[in-house]
Amino acid sequence: MGKGRLEAFTDGVIAIIITIMVLEIKTPPGDDLAALQSELPIFLAYALSYINVGIFWNNHHHMLHASARVDGKVLWANLFVLFWLSLIPFVIRWMDETGIEPLPTASYGVVLAMASIGYVWLQAALVACNGAGAPLATAVGRDLKGKISLALYILAIPLAFVRPWIAIVLYVANAMTWFVPDRRIESLEKP
Amino acid sequence: MGKGRLEAFTDGVIAIIITIMVLEIKTPPGDDLAALQSELPIFLAYALSYINVGIFWNNHHHMLHASARVDGKVLWANLFVLFWLSLIPFVIRWMDETGIEPLPTASYGVVLAMASIGYVWLQAALVACNGAGAPLATAVGRDLKGKISLALYILAIPLAFVRPWIAIVLYVANAMTWFVPDRRIESLEKP
Amino acid sequence: MGKGRLEAFTDGVIAIIITIMVLEIKTPPGDDLAALQSELPIFLAYALSYINVGIFWNNHHHMLHASARVDGKVLWANLFVLFWLSLIPFVIRWMDETGIEPLPTASYGVVLAMASIGYVWLQAALVACNGAGAPLATAVGRDLKGKISLALYILAIPLAFVRPWIAIVLYVANAMTWFVPDRRIESLEKP
Amino acid sequence: MGKGRLEAFTDGVIAIIITIMVLEIKTPPGDDLAALQSELPIFLAYALSYINVGIFWNNHHHMLHASARVDGKVLWANLFVLFWLSLIPFVIRWMDETGIEPLPTASYGVVLAMASIGYVWLQAALVACNGAGAPLATAVGRDLKGKISLALYILAIPLAFVRPWIAIVLYVANAMTWFVPDRRIESLEKP
Numbered sequence: 010m011g012k013g014r015l016e017a018f019t020d021g022v023i024a025i026i027i028t029i030m031v032l033e034i035k036t037p038p039g040d041d042l043a044a045l046q047s048e049l050p051i052f053l054a055y056a057l058s059y060i061n062v063g064i065f066w067n068n069h070h071h072m073l074h075a076s077a078r079v080d081g082k083v084l085w086a087n088l089f090v091l092f093w094l095s096l097i098p099f100v101i102r103w104m105d106e107t108g109i110e111p112l113p114t115a116s117y118g119v120v121l122a123m124a125s126i127g128y129v130w131l132q133a134a135l136v137a138c139n140g141a142g143a144p145l146a147t148a149v150g151r152d153l154k155g156k157i158s159l160a161l162y163i164l165a166i167p168l169a170f171v172r173p174w175i176a177i178v179l180y181v182a183n184a185m186t187w188f189v190p191d192r193r194i195e196s197l198e199k200p
Numbered sequence: 201m202g203k204g205r206l207e208a209f210t211d212g213v214i215a216i217i218i219t220i221m222v223l224e225i226k227t228p229p230g231d232d233l234a235a236l237q238s239e240l241p242i243f244l245a246y247a248l249s250y251i252n253v254g255i256f257w258n259n260h261h262h263m264l265h266a267s268a269r270v271d272g273k274v275l276w277a278n279l280f281v282l283f284w285l286s287l288i289p290f291v292i293r294w295m296d297e298t299g300i301e302p303l304p305t306a307s308y309g310v311v312l313a314m315a316s317i318g319y320v321w322l323q324a325a326l327v328a329c330n331g332a333g334a335p336l337a338t339a340v341g342r343d344l345k346g347k348i349s350l351a352l353y354i355l356a357i358p359l360a361f362v363r364p365w366i367a368i369v370l371y372v373a374n375a376m377t378w379f380v381p382d383r384r385i386e387s388l389e390k391p
Numbered sequence: 392m393g394k395g396r397l398e399a400f401t402d403g404v405i406a407i408i409i410t411i412m413v414l415e416i417k418t419p420p421g422d423d424l425a426a427l428q429s430e431l432p433i434f435l436a437y438a439l440s441y442i443n444v445g446i447f448w449n450n451h452h453h454m455l456h457a458s459a460r461v462d463g464k465v466l467w468a469n470l471f472v473l474f475w476l477s478l479i480p481f482v483i484r485w486m487d488e489t490g491i492e493p494l495p496t497a498s499y500g501v502v503l504a505m506a507s508i509g510y511v512w513l514q515a516a517l518v519a520c521n522g523a524g525a526p527l528a529t530a531v532g533r534d535l536k537g538k539i540s541l542a543l544y545i546l547a548i549p550l551a552f553v554r555p556w557i558a559i560v561l562y563v564a565n566a567m568t569w570f571v572p573d574r575r576i577e578s579l580e581k582p
Numbered sequence: 583m584g585k586g587r588l589e590a591f592t593d594g595v596i597a598i599i600i601t602i603m604v605l606e607i608k609t610p611p612g613d614d615l616a617a618l619q620s621e622l623p624i625f626l627a628y629a630l631s632y633i634n635v636g637i638f639w640n641n642h643h644h645m646l647h648a649s650a651r652v653d654g655k656v657l658w659a660n661l662f663v664l665f666w667l668s669l670i671p672f673v674i675r676w677m678d679e680t681g682i683e684p685l686p687t688a689s690y691g692v693v694l695a696m697a698s699i700g701y702v703w704l705q706a707a708l709v710a711c712n713g714a715g716a717p718l719a720t721a722v723g724r725d726l727k728g729k730i731s732l733a734l735y736i737l738a739i740p741l742a743f744v745r746p747w748i749a750i751v752l753y754v755a756n757a758m759t760w761f762v763p764d765r766r767i768e769s770l771e772k773p
Contacts (some may be wrong), residue, residue, distance in 0.1 A: 012206055014211060016262060016587055016590075017207075017211050017590060018214070018257070019401075019592055020213055020216055020217030020587060020590050020591045021212050021214075021594050022215045022218060023591070023594075024215075024591055024594030024595045024597075024598055025215055025216055025220075025598055026219055027595060027664070027668065028595055028598040028602065028668050029220070029223060029598075031601070031668045031669060031671060031672050032223075032602060032605075032666075032671070036672070036675050036676040036679050036680075037676060039680070040676075040680035040681075040683035040684070040686055041685060044643065045685065045689075053598055056665075057667055059661075062255040063658070063661045066591070066661075067657055067658075070586055070587060070657070078272055081258065084261070085254075085258075088250075088254045088257075091218070091583065092247075092250055095218065095219050095221075095222045097221060098223070099222050099225055099227070102227050103227040103228060106227050107227075107231035108229070108231075111231070111232035112231050112232060112233065113231055116236075117215070131357075134337065152698070154352065172374060185371055187285045192586050198320060205398055205402060205452060207401050207403045208398075208399060209405070209406055209448070212402055212403050212405075212594075213406045213407030213409070213410055216404075216406055216407055216410040216411075219412055220410065220411070220414060223414075272449065274450055275452070276445070276449075279441075279445045279448075282409070283438075283441055286409065286410050286412075286413045287413060289413060289414070289420070290413050293418050294418040294419060294422075296420035297418050298418075298421070299422075301422035302422070303422050303423060303424065303427065304422055307427075349563060379458055396589055396593060396643060399589075399590060399593050399638070400593045400597055402597070403594050403596075403597030404597045404600060404601055406597075407597055407598055407601040407602075408601055411601065411602070411605060414605075416638035418736070421624055463640065465642075466640055466643070467636070469640050470632075470639075472637045474629075474632055475598070476683075477600065477601050477603075477604045478604060480605070480769050481604050481607055481609070485609040485610060485613075488717060489612070489613040490613075493613070494613050494614060494618065495613055496613065553654075
């Protein structure tokens with residue numbers, strides 16, 4: 010089964026998620042700086058989510074590039090990740106409407122944690138499909154970085170009920186560590 | 201006529217349907233668990249529809265993979281299926297606004313039944329276009345599973361007027377049986 | 392310059408136009424048949440527009456298939472057609488909100504006429520780019536059908552101010568004549 | 583790393599931006615000419631933005647066509663441009679709601695200036711990735727046109743606070759100069 014259509018479908022969903030998030034931003038309630046400022050928190054949440062989705066897309070790009078084959082399990086693991094990513098605009102809208110409150114902030118962590126679990130599942134499905142001796146398997150290795158990232162998201166969920174901003178700091182820190190694409194996989198692509 | 205563009209177009213429409221469904225979900229009317237809970241039924245309807253559309257996409261992926269050619273009749277059969285799939289977000293929104301009432305629940309069944317009829321038509325158009333001796337024709341055979349699935353959707357429509365939840369059980373059961381991609385076609389792809 | 396990206400971009404825009412039209416349909420104002428019936432006219436307008444856009448996509452598919460090259464002029468002619476097609480959901484929404492009144496009904500004709508003019512321009516740009524001796528040029532010929540179609544749309548605009556339903560009959564009749572893909576071009580693809 | 587997926591993703595995002603802008607246009611508040619006229623300014627803003635995004639897409643098309651390779655830096659530069667382009671519908675909606683006021687009009691310039699900076703960054707990343715001796719590097723040269731365009735957008739921002747229409751004239755003039763694709767790069771494609 011070719012991987013081209015899986016890539017094209019993923020690109021389509023990611024492109025739509027990234028673009029409809031901007032539909033969620035309410036226009037400022039006036040034409041002065043104060044009105045613009047009141048939209049700043051949600052604008053930053055949008056920018057953070059854009060980076061998060063961009064990180065996923067970049068890593069997905071590298072991971073599929075290092076894979077030769079996909080199968081039915083990979084298709085479903087991929088759909089699982091996309092399901093959770095598609096909930097990001099919904100959670101941001103909720104945070105926008107209620108303010109930075111504990112439950113909506115924790116929900117953002119739940120959505121990102123589920124997407125991370127899906128990514129780990131997708132990675133495992135790709136390794137299983139391509140064989141333990143394939144370049145992808147060697148490159149991924151124990152995937153310590155992915156596991157730490159997932160642990161941080163899970164940790165952020167209860168902390169959002171202590172202080173929402175602690176969770177937000179964890180989300181931002183997590184995005185920062187993933188900003189660079191996976192060097193283990195990228196090194197495969199060098200001749 | 202190449203099948204690449206048909207696949208790309210279908211992927212685009214499916215990607216959009218799947219992603220705009222989340223735009224339909226209203227944000228919870230507060231920031232506590234009770235508010236989140238009030239959104240649970242529609243969230244489950246979204247998840248079920250996501251799985252339904254995902255099933256269609258997976259089977260479409262397999263069926264096109266086993267086809268060598270497409271023609272004008274295939275294009276229109278495909279557009280017919282996509283038309284009914286694109287109504288899914290609309291029907292879910294209606295169920296969300298009215299509650300799980302008989303007519304909206306039955307309408308969901310009508311939309312899925314019409315999409316199933318379209319899928320059968322698409323399959324027939326592909327077999328006709330690729331020839332009765334082609335691998336696709338052998339793999340599809342009498343397509344008992346597809347016909348049972350369609351019969352269940354048609355059965356669910358009147359039952360929604362007896363008790364809406366009976367129809368919903370049928371929708372969920374139907375999705376479950378289609379969860380695995382069509383083994384008859386998938387077996388073609390094994391060497 | 393390759394034609395692949397032009398096709399992919401067009402497919403993306405068409406997929407979105409077709410799918411967001413359903414976002415325009417207001418849900419019925421109740422859960423009974425009377426409520427559903429009140430949405431019937433707009434539902435039929437959606438179905439007609441879906442067919443119109445589907446016709447464009449099918450013909451575009453055939454025309455590009457018969458072309459070997461594209462250039463900058465083709466890109467802009469294509470963007471011009473897509474611009475007018477993207478206004479279709481807007482005009483339908485307007486007709487939905489005001490009822491079948493003269494000006495909105497005429498506007499629908501203006502949008503379709505402009506898209507037809509764009510299609511003629513696109514065809515001419517493709518013929519110019521591929522050369523007058525190329526298969527596309529021979530197949531297109533004088534394009535009588537395209538010119539009659541455009542004339543009917545232009546005729547429908549003033550008639551919408553006499554009686555809106557006359558314009559609507561012309562729109563439906565026009566769609567019917569285009570339902571079959573262009574046999575002149577399709578015949579090229581037969582060996 | 584192949585450039586095909588970068589192109590496909592960009593096409594998807596651009597297709598969505600172009601198409602959702604039309605969702606931003608409010609329908610006229612009646613069915614007569616006066617109602618239609620009241621929507622004229624926002625319609626023209628939509629047409630201008632459509633042309634702006636179309637220009638970007640055309641130039642992107644040419645620039646990628648002249649590139650042989652992409653890397654991680656190119657992916658992020660591209661995502662940066664798309665981020666700012668995706669804010670265009672948001673800014674237009676704001677201008678639509680507040681009227682042609684100084685701050686919203688200046689914001690439109692900020693978004694276009696940031697997109698231009700991103701485009702310059704993307705160009706530099708592509709030249710760095712493909713090598714200073716590659717055809718792209720020679721074709722781009724000092725890119726005087728790109729720098730003048732960026733300077734005009736930056737100039738328009740403070741002028742929007744003097745008189746909004748001065749900024750709008752600059753936006754339109756800027757679009758006009760970019761209407762034709764980059765001849766330096768296009769000339770590369772001639773044999």
